Amino acid sequence: MKLLLTSAGIKNPSIHTALVDLLGKPISETNALCIPTAGYGHPQTNPSHAWRFISGHEPRSPMTELGWKSMGVLELTALPSMGRERWVPWVQETDVLLVNGGDALYLYHWMQESGLADLLPSLRETVWVGLSAGSMVMTPRIGEDFVNWKSPSGSDKTLGIVNFSIFPHLDNPDLPGNTMAAAEKWAAEIQGPAYAIDDQTAIKVQDETVEVVSEGHWKLFTP
Known part of the structure; x- marks a missing residue:
């Protein structure tokens, strides 16, 4: 897949250009x-x-309101009840998946339960655009700081499509705990490559090339 891992959606012209x-x-x-x-x-x-x-009524995190040719809703909790033969073609025929924020472990759980996680490797030309948790789910783990919903496994493990973790919403005024100092402490616990990114930053991944796209600030932590 091609990935655009954002903190808060398509927030600025640089991220918009990366998406196109x-x-x-x-x-x-x-x-x-x-x-x-x-x-x-x-x-x-x-x-x-x-x-x-x-x-498309969330101007703080623009995703669905960008003028797409068509837009549909894929609710993962519904997929196990309808059979793969019905929903898999919907995913295969779309160009881009726009994945909302919320709880990354809950999203990971339903990606596994629905079968979407197993389908991802075959979607070579599909673009995955994540918003916060929708980005974090692609990483190896999210860290205990971001655990809210408890996974049945008790782990903070996620998909591991990329080899780095993400601390989103860096220095967001509505989230006073998301400071650089907090990110540094989180990264030490992660024990792997990790990015702290603010809401004006995204990480673009294509053909195993990782590029930070930013009109704000960010930091890469390495073990």
């Missing part, structure tokens, strides 16, 4: 599915957050 580059065509010619699932697992979210994400 990964798509290989204008957004207006691109078919998208949005995945709201992660939002249901976080204690600070509610159904109104899911509606704003799906309907």
Whole structure:
């Protein structure tokens, strides 16, 4: 897959340009599915957050409101009840998956339960655009600081599609605990490569090349 791992969506022209580059065509010619699932697992979210994400009424985290050719909703908790033969073609035929924030472990759980995680390696040309937890789920682990919903395994493990972890929303005024000092402490516990990124920053991954795209600030921590 091609990945655009954001803290807060398509927040600035640089991230927008990176998205179009990964798509290989204008957004207006691109078919998208949005995945709201992660939002249901976080204690600070509610159904109104899911509606704003799906309907494109979340200007602080632009994702679905960018002028896509088509937009559908892929709710992962529903997939196990309908059979792979029904939903797999929907995913295979779309150009981009827009994945909401919320709880990364809850999202990881339902990616596994639904079968979407198993499908990802075959989606070589599909673009995955993550927002916060939708980005963190692609990493090897999220760290105890971000554990809210408890995984049945008791672990903070996630997909490991990339080899680095992500501390999002760095220095966000609405999240006073997300300081650089907190990120440094978190990174020491992660014991692997890790990025702290603010809401004006994204990480672009294509053909195993990792590029930070930023109009804000970020830091890479190495063990």
